[in-house]
Amino acid sequence: MTRGQWRKGVNAAMLSLTGLCTILVASVLFVILAYLAWNGGRSLNWDFFTKLPAPVGESGGGMVNAIVGSGKLLAVAVLIGVPTGFLGGVYLAEFGHGWFPYLVRYATDLLNGVPSIVMGIFAYAMVVHRMGHFSTVAGGVALGVMMIPIALRTTEEFLHGVPGSLREGAMALGASKSRTVFTVVVPAALDGIVSGMMLDLARVAGETAPLLFTALGNPFWSKGWLEPTASLPVMIYTYAISPYEDWHRQAWAAGFVLLSLVLAVNVAARLILSRATSHR
Amino acid sequence: MASVSTPLAPLEAQPSPSFIKRLRAGDAVAHTITLIAASSIFLVTLLLVYYLWSESVLPRQKFGWNFIFTSVWDPVAGQFGALPFVFGTAVTAILALIISVPIGLGAAIFLAELAPRRISSYMTFLIELLAAVPSVIYGLLGITLLVPVLQSHVVPALKATLGFLPIFSGPFYGVSIFSASVVLAIMIVPFIVSVSREVLLAVPTEQREASLALGSTRWETTWKVVVPYASRGIYGSIFLALARALGETMAVTMVIGNTPRIQTSLLAPGYTIAAVIASEFTEATGDLYLQALIELGLVLFALTILINGIAQLLILATGPRLARS
Amino acid sequence: MTSVTTPMFTPAPPTGESKPREHSEVKLRTEDLSFYYGSFKALHGVTLEILERRITALIGPSGCGKSTFLRALNRISESIRNSRIEGRITLDDADVLKMDVTALRRRVGMVFQRPNPFPKSIFDNVAYGVRVNGLADQRSLKEVVERSLHRAALWDEVKDKLHDSALALSGGQQQRLCIARALAIDPEVLLLDEPCSALDPIATAKIEDLLFNLKDQCTIVIVTHNMQQAARVADFTGFFLMGKLIEFDRTEIMFKKPSKKETEDYITGRFG
Numbered sequence: 011m012t013r014g015q016w017r018k019g020v021n022a023a024m025l026s027l028t029g030l031c032t033i034l035v036a037s038v039l040f041v042i043l044a045y046l047a048w049n050g051g052r053s054l055n056w057d058f059f060t061k062l063p064a065p066v067g068e069s070g071g072g073m074v075n076a077i078v079g080s081g082k083l084l085a086v087a088v089l090i091g092v093p094t095g096f097l098g099g100v101y102l103a104e105f106g107h108g109w110f111p112y113l114v115r116y117a118t119d120l121l122n123g124v125p126s127i128v129m130g131i132f133a134y135a136m137v138v139h140r141m142g143h144f145s146t147v148a149g150g151v152a153l154g155v156m157m158i159p160i161a162l163r164t165t166e167e168f169l170h171g172v173p174g175s176l177r178e179g180a181m182a183l184g185a186s187k188s189r190t191v192f193t194v195v196v197p198a199a200l201d202g203i204v205s206g207m208m209l210d211l212a213r214v215a216g217e218t219a220p221l222l223f224t225a226l227g228n229p230f231w232s233k234g235w236l237e238p239t240a241s242l243p244v245m246i247y248t249y250a251i252s253p254y255e256d257w258h259r260q261a262w263a264a265g266f267v268l269l270s271l272v273l274a275v276n277v278a279a280r281l282i283l284s285r286a287t288s289h290r
Numbered sequence: 291m292a293s294v295s296t297p298l299a300p301l302e303a304q305p306s307p308s309f310i311k312r313l314r315a316g317d318a319v320a321h322t323i324t325l326i327a328a329s330s331i332f333l334v335t336l337l338l339v340y341y342l343w344s345e346s347v348l349p350r351q352k353f354g355w356n357f358i359f360t361s362v363w364d365p366v367a368g369q370f371g372a373l374p375f376v377f378g379t380a381v382t383a384i385l386a387l388i389i390s391v392p393i394g395l396g397a398a399i400f401l402a403e404l405a406p407r408r409i410s411s412y413m414t415f416l417i418e419l420l421a422a423v424p425s426v427i428y429g430l431l432g433i434t435l436l437v438p439v440l441q442s443h444v445v446p447a448l449k450a451t452l453g454f455l456p457i458f459s460g461p462f463y464g465v466s467i468f469s470a471s472v473v474l475a476i477m478i479v480p481f482i483v484s485v486s487r488e489v490l491l492a493v494p495t496e497q498r499e500a501s502l503a504l505g506s507t508r509w510e511t512t513w514k515v516v517v518p519y520a521s522r523g524i525y526g527s528i529f530l531a532l533a534r535a536l537g538e539t540m541a542v543t544m545v546i547g548n549t550p551r552i553q554t555s556l557l558a559p560g561y562t563i564a565a566v567i568a569s570e571f572t573e574a575t576g577d578l579y580l581q582a583l584i585e586l587g588l589v590l591f592a593l594t595i596l597i598n599g600i601a602q603l604l605i606l607a608t609g610p611r612l613a614r615s
Numbered sequence: 616m617t618s619v620t621t622p623m624f625t626p627a628p629p630t631g632e633s634k635p636r637e638h639s640e641v642k643l644r645t646e647d648l649s650f651y652y653g654s655f656k657a658l659h660g661v662t663l664e665i666l667e668r669r670i671t672a673l674i675g676p677s678g679c680g681k682s683t684f685l686r687a688l689n690r691i692s693e694s695i696r697n698s699r700i701e702g703r704i705t706l707d708d709a710d711v712l713k714m715d716v717t718a719l720r721r722r723v724g725m726v727f728q729r730p731n732p733f734p735k736s737i738f739d740n741v742a743y744g745v746r747v748n749g750l751a752d753q754r755s756l757k758e759v760v761e762r763s764l765h766r767a768a769l770w771d772e773v774k775d776k777l778h779d780s781a782l783a784l785s786g787g788q789q790q791r792l793c794i795a796r797a798l799a800i801d802p803e804v805l806l807l808d809e810p811c812s813a814l815d816p817i818a819t820a821k822i823e824d825l826l827f828n829l830k831d832q833c834t835i836v837i838v839t840h841n842m843q844q845a846a847r848v849a850d851f852t853g854f855f856l857m858g859k860l861i862e863f864d865r866t867e868i869m870f871k872k873p874s875k876k877e878t879e880d881y882i883t884g885r886f887g
Contacts, residue, residue, distance in 0.1 A: 013749045014718065021507040025404050031396030032405070035479050036416045042423060042431060049434075097327030105321045106328070117331045123598035124338070124591060125537025127564050131587045132334075134571075135341035155334055162331070186313040188320035209422075216424025219539040219564070223571045243426045247540060250430045258434070265430050269423065276422045280415070407696065496731035500793070503691055503727075504744035504800060505720040514747065515733055 042269070050266025053259040058267075063229050063240075069256035073264055075231050079146070079239035080215065083225060086150020086235070087157055087214055092207055095161020099203075102162070103169035104191045115163075122159035129156050130220030138224055144238040149225025153214040160213070164206025168199040201286030208279035212272045218243035242268045338591075346585035348578050357585060363550035363566075365575070370582035372589060374550040378560040379590075381467055382542065383535040385556070386474035391528055394482030401483070402490035403512045414487065421480040429544035432473045437464040437545055440472065445557065460555040465547035467560040473541045478531040485530060485605070489523030490516060526604030533597040537590065539564040563590045642667035642804060642834045643688060643723075648702035650683050652695065657683045660702065661860045663853060665804075670826060670835045672849035672866070674842055676886065680858040681838045685806050688836070689723040690716050706804070721748055724802035728809045730789035732781035732796070737773050740781045740792055744800040759799055767795035768825040787818025794825070798833075805829070807837040811844065823848050842882060846870055854878045 011019075057072040064071030102111050133152035138144055172195050180190040196203070225239050227248065232239035242264050249261035349357055349370055360371025397417070401410045445462045452458050462468075493516045501511040517524070547559020548569055563586050574580040643665040650658040658680045665671050673681040686692040687700060690711065704711035711719055732740050741760045745751050751759050760777070764770040769791040773784070781792055790810060797805060807826075811819040826835055826848055839845055845852050846866060853863040854877070862869065862878045873879045880886060 014715070017507050017510065017717070021509040024509040024513075025400075028396040028400035028404060031393045032400045032413055032417075034393060035397045035420070035483060036413050038476055038479075039416050039420045039423075041435075042420075042427065045431060045435060046427070094327045094330050097324045098330065101321075101324035101328040105324055111328075114328045114331055117335050119602060120595060120598065121331060121335055121338075123533055123594050125539065125564060125594055127537070127539045127567050128338070128342070128587050128591050128594075131345075131567070131584055132338045132341055135345050135584075136337065139345075158330065158334070162328070186317050188317045189313075191320070212422060216422075216426065218424070218426045219568050222568055226572065243424060243540075246426050246430060247544070250426075250433055251544060261430060265427050269427055272422055272424060273419060276419060494731070496727060496729065497733065498694075499691055499725075499727060500731045500733070500796075501743070502694070503689060503720055503725040504747065504796065505717045506744075506747050507717055510747050514743070519734055 046262065046266045046269055049259075050262040050264075053263040054266065055263075058260070058263050062231070063245075065229075067254065071260075073240070073242065073245055073260065075228065076240040076242045076245045076264070077267075079225070079228070079232055080241045080243070082146050082232070082235070082239060083149045083153060083221070083241055084211065084215055086147060087153035088211065090151060090154025091157025091161055091210070091214075095158045095210075096165050096203070096207075098158070098162040099165025099167075099169065100191060100196070102166040104187070104195065115166075118159045118162055122163075125219075126152075126156060126217050127219040130222060130224055133220060133224045141236070143236075144224060144226035145236045146225055146232060146239045147235050149221045149239070149241070150235075152220035152224050153217060156214050156217065156220065157210050160210045161207055164210070165199075165203050168202030168206065169195060171202065172198045201282055205279040205283040205286070208275050208282070212275040212279070215275075216243055216268060216272050218247050222247075342584060342588040342591055346581050346588055349582040349585045352578070357582075358589065361552055363561075365570075365579050368578060370578070372563070372586055374552050375561050375563040375566050375586060376589070377552045378467065378470075378546070379536055379562040379564070379593075381556070381560070382471045382474055382546070382562060383532055385467070385471035386478060386535050387528065387532060389472065389475035390479045390482060390531065394479045394531075395486055395524065397479075397483045398486035398490060399512060399517070402487045403516060404508060414484070417480050417483050421484065425477070425538060425540040426544075428473055428477050429541035432469065432541055432545040436473060437469050440464070440469055456554045457556045460553075460557055462557040463547070463559070465545055465559050466557050467546065468556040470542045470546035470560070470562070471556070473545055474535050474538055477538060477541060478535050481531045481534060482527050485527035486520075486524050489520045489527065489605070492523070493519045522604050526601045526606075529597055529601035529604060533594050533601060536597065537564055537594055539568045543568050563587075640667050641665070642707065643836070644703075644705045644708075645684075645688075646703040646705075648684070648687065648700070648704060650680075650687055650692070651699040651701075653697040657858050658687070659858045661855075663860055663863060665834060665836055666851065667803075667834045668830060668832075669850040670830055670837065670848055671851045671853065672845035673836065673838045673853045673855060674840070674845050674881075675855035676881065677840070678857075679855040681853075681855045682808055683858075684855065685808055685836060685838050686725075688804075688806055689720050689725050691720075691725060717748075721800055722802055723804040723806060724797035724800065725806045725808065726790070726793050726797050726810050729813050730786060730793050732784075732789050732792050734780065734782055736778045737781050737784070737792060738777040741795050741799050744796060748800055750800060760795075763795040763799040766798050766825070766829065767791045768821055768828075769795055785818075787814050787821065790814060790818070790822065791825070794822070798829075802833065804834045804836065807835065809838055809840060812840065819844070842870075854881060856881070 057070065059072060059077065060074050061070070061072035062075055063073065098114070102114060106114070129152050132155065133148050137148035137151050141148070176194055176198055177190055180194045181187070185194070221241055221244050225241060225244070227244050228238045228240045246261050246264045246268065249257035249264070252258070353360065353370065357370065358372050358376060360369070361373040362369045362371045363374055401414055405413070441462065441464050445468075448458055497515050497519055498511050501515040502508075506514070542562050543565035546561060546565055548561055548565060549559040550561045550566065551558070553560070567583050567587055571580070571583055574583055641664045645661055645663050648658055648661045649656060661684060673684065675681050683692065688704065688711070692698055693716070700712065706714070706719070706722065733743065735743070738760055741763050742756055745756060745759055761770060764773060769788060772788060781789065784792060790813075794810075811822055814822070823844065826837070829835060837849065849866045851863065852866045852869045854861045854869065856877055862873060862875045869878065870882060873882060
């Protein structure tokens with residue numbers, strides 16, 4: 011074999027090999043979806059969405075309290091994470107100067123890298139320990155604080171992307187700095203910011219670890235905001251590691267529902283994002 | 291012809307002083323509010339460190355640095371050593387990297403350099419969706435799909451070929467360090483692919499053209515010019531993936547066996563820092579036990595901060611190439 | 616040439632050198648070459664003969680297609696999506712478009728507009744093409760590198776720091792390094808795409824000198840937006856306008872007595 015033939019052979023072989031790696035990685039997604047759809051889809055029924063969990067060992071029942079619980083947790087999280095992250099991002103992009111913004115960015119990236127279970131410890135110490143009991147609020151705090159770094163960076167990034175000429179145009183008409191920011195710059199960046207927040211929300215919606223010792227769990231309805239509550243991810247975990255076949259079945263169903271929601275929000279966010287960038 | 295309409299009163303030549311005062315006040319208020327929001331990051335970080343430190347005072351006083359080096363974790367006897375968890379965390383993370391880096395890098399190279407544009411964007415989209423799958427779902431599939439497959443096909447094949455090695459000795463009951471490493475590898479591959487791909491795409495076209503013009507094949511150009519150019523960023527992606535692997539909780543605790551022992555065989559069950567906190571926090575009886583778990587959280591926190599910091603430096607460094615001399 | 620009737624540009628002296636050359640062989644020939652970027656036709660049926668061991672310059676205003684033409688010669692334009700070539704290109708009568716592309720590029724080298732050294736050492740840059748094509752073993756590699764750096768008029772400046780990073784060199788030095796890198800694989804043709812446009816006059820002069828010296832061993836095609844450079848350096852000049860080859864002739868004829876009006880207008884600066 012000549013050297014030239016060898017080099018061509020290597021070229022072709024590596025093309026195939028790396029292509030194989032790509033197919034391997036991408037196929038994981040299909041395996042996950044297929045498995046969940048098959049096992050979870052079969053187990054989904056009306057009861058799942060309307061009934062409370064049955065007592066341990068008994069079959070039947072549903073996860074309506076977990077669904078509502080997740081909703082409440084995310085509501086608290088959004089209340090804490092979105093405004094803080096948004097306003098912080100506005101500060102970094104529009105008002106900050108000097109060394110302080112660098113510090114904020116650095117701390118944000120640091121916080122973003124903290125494992126979610128450690129955030130759970132944080133919420134435990136700050137809320138559960140103080141109150142003396144587990145609660146929805148504690149879980150919401152854990153998730154909300156996790157939302158802040160990404161919400162902040164996303165907002166900053168998209169505000170930076172708005173061209174300076176827009177700001178100058180508004181200020182030249184006599185608009186004040188804050189008015190320019192909130193009535194001109196933010197709306198221009200809104201698509202991107204919203205999509206970033208959606209991705210952020212989808213991420214915390216699937217988090218389990220921080221809820222394990224903040225919101226804990228609840229086989230019944232959780233009243234108000236100060237009681238422990240069931241949530242979809244924690245139910246999946248609890249049921250999956252249990253020895254009961256029926257609970258496994260329900261874990262599949264819950265997994266299917268959770269993944270569908272998370273992926274749907276992800277795809278929607280990316281669509282909004284691509285529409286936003288194509289307008290530029 | 292028409293009647294002359296009364297002229298509009300001229301607009302005020304200058305805004306009134308009170309208007310200007312309100313404008314400036316509005317700016318000041320906005321500045322302050324957004325500043326407070328940004329400062330919340332510091333508040334959270336400081337509080338986090340404070341809690342991790344103050345709520346782990348008991349084991350720190352009792353064990354000191356030995357905490358990290360003791361391999362006995364016996365809550366009943368009040369003995370708490372972190373070594374089994376540090377061991378488990380390190381081994382699963384490293385093994386996960388060994389599995390995922392070649393595959394992830396291969397996929398990134400394919401998507402950035404070798405694949406046609408359309409295929410590349412679709413595949414990248416799919417792989418980025420993978421990064422959005424929650425950990426507990428990976429755990430669910432880990433228990434029900436991966437572990438049985440490992441048990442029936444992979445491990446027997448492994449034992450048949452490499453069973454003489456001590457790391458593959460002993461019985462395999464499904465839940466193990468090995469299983470956890472495989473699940474972790476699957477979970478971190480999307481990050482390696484995604485970040486490495488972007489780093490490779492950032493290499494200037496002129497570099498590729500120079501190599502092609504000298505008669506290189508596409509693969510030679512990719513491997514000998516593009517990848518070396520992007521190497522720092524690729525290392526950064528590996529460190530990022532490592533940081534993620536260290537902190538993964540749910541999928542690991544569902545397939546690792548939750549056993550606080552250090553064993554040579556990868557087929558034996560084990561435990562990681564994140565997994566033990568998740569499974570034992572609510573069962574912890576007594577302050578020492580709980581605070582030992584919190585101290586483990588402190589160790590994990592320090593570890594991920596360190597690794598993430600290195601990752602950021604490496605990724606930033608692939609900006610403008612500086613001369614090495 | 617200092618008489619009052621000196622032409623505006625001093626053309627290259629006629630090529631009478633040590634070896635009398637009545638006919639030069641045709642090294643590269645294009646027949647009716649057209650190039651499309653998507654649906655945009657960038658080259659319209661260009662027919663051109665490039666003689667061996669001569670310097671041929673391609674001039675014309677921005678966007679006239681001269682770079683597109685050059686890049687078609689070593690098929691480096693193939694990596695552009697949606698591009699299409701029509702027509703024929705032959706190298707020593709062999710069809711370039713049907714050849715193995717890496718073999719083609721071994722024989723037809725290219726130097727780009729902005730210097731693009733690899734972030735490796737000076738030595739490794741020059742040795743890259745040699746290693747990849749397996750053209751020399753370890754021992755002769757050093758000689759090959761040294762010889763190329765001599766030919767590129769860079770040896771004296773870098774001989775003591777061959778293992779330092781190429782990026783530490785100045786712009787002009789980097790470009791000569793790129794020339795050395797291209798020369799190391801001993802190409803029969805060297806294509807240069809506006810090689811001096813990013814350089815100062817002194818660096819430019821050094822490169823023009825070395826091209827002159829290279830002519831004996833190598834066929835050179837240089838795209839330039841600088842007419843004086845073409846006049847200084849080239850034996851033949853082709854004038855491109857809007858994707859068409861308007862005129863092609865010996866340099867002194869092109870600059871003193873062009874036959875096409877467009878050529879004359881461009882050269883006298885009526886547009887550009």
